[in-house]
Amino acid sequence: MPRIAGVDIPDGKPIRIALRYIYGIGPANAELVLKEAGIDGQIRANKLTEDQLAQIATLIDNTYLVEGTLRRAISQNIARLRDIRCYRGDRHRRGLPVRGQRTRTNSRTRKGKRKTVAGKKGVKALK
């Protein structure tokens, strides 16, 4: 079973699909990596030679932020926004949408499950 960028062990799928199991490598980056390495994306992950795998691994290590490093970079960016007490940081702190979306309705991804307020209009109708 091939191993690239630490713990990721995708297998049996075409390599251009298998690479996407790495956090930080999506469809676009997968194609780019393979083009750079000169490897056919249709080859199954377990059919690749050791050399090819090593080539892909070093390429990803050197050019992309993936997995833990990427996750750390993202949370550092958010932490920075929080620390400088700017509007965006504030929105992150409160768990509300950051990019100016409406919050009167929707925004459930950020706000989480609905917290029903007793006595509010429409609550009786729900019962």
Added chain:
Amino acid sequence: MARSQKKGPYVDEKLYRKVEKLNQMNRKEPIKTWARVCTVVPEFVGHTFLVHNGRMFNNVFVTEDMVGHKLGEFSPTRTFRGHTTGTKAQRSTGAI
């Protein structure tokens, strides 16, 4: 959409000149400003601005991390004190 690279960041002329003047004199004093759209440039670091939010001036001490943001981002325009916990009846009688 992001601003054109060609133009460079938008910096309020008057404010910038004021900061430069203070920098030359090696002095630091709070600058009152309404220029919320002004980008924070490296020259501003270490200065304190009083950024208007429509009602009052908020103290903004500029640190290195703030470079590239707009002054207005640090002076919130809305006050949200949270929702009350009581019921409508309780609120109307002034119980809360």
